[in-house]
Amino acid sequence: MDRENTLRTIIATLQDLGFVVDKADGTLGTVSATKLDQYALRMTVTVRPRGQNQMLVRANAQYNIRAVEDPEPYQRFFDALAQAMFLTAHQVD
Template sequence: MKSLKITFFAAFLAVTGCATHDTRILGADNQVELRNMQTRSFDTSDKTVVVRNVISTLQDLSFVIDKADTDLGTVSATRLVSGNRVRMTVITRSSSSGKSTIVRANAQYNLKPIENPKIYQDFFSSLSKSLFLSANAVE
């Protein structure tokens, strides 16, 4: 009985070890592509203005703001769609040159990452319009 358990355990480790290795190799490209979809740079050095516009944009998209911290540059919001929860977390940071602000949005649908590029394109398009209107004092 003990040797059967040891054999089963060894076989389990061999199978899962190979599977984990393959998924890490395959997942790396997907993560880079996902990060690319989730990130945009905006030509403003005022991170506070960007965070305020992120909040406005999320509210315009029917999200309820859960947490916002202008000092850290983070905003978390939730939206209920047909009883399902969509959560978006947006992080802003200054670029290394200090002349622009980097914005990264991370969306989840019922705790599963959203990998549809259209979701991020729509968010960043709305944010870009909001920043343009803000910069040109249009209210």
């Protein structure tokens, strides 16, 4: 999967998880989104090439001005992203 498709899948995944995309920059390979569900959780996801055939995806979450150290929001995001990327790669709707 190329960078553009990876970014599109990330945006769809964040939206599926209840986030509102604040900013997406295809040139930089970043997506920032906010989820308002009892508290404001902001997640920024970065995509960059890793070798010839791979993309490296990094996610950072913040609650107010503090980094989120609880692994649960990250795990939920990456589980959903893995499933979405599998479905996209196999062209399943």
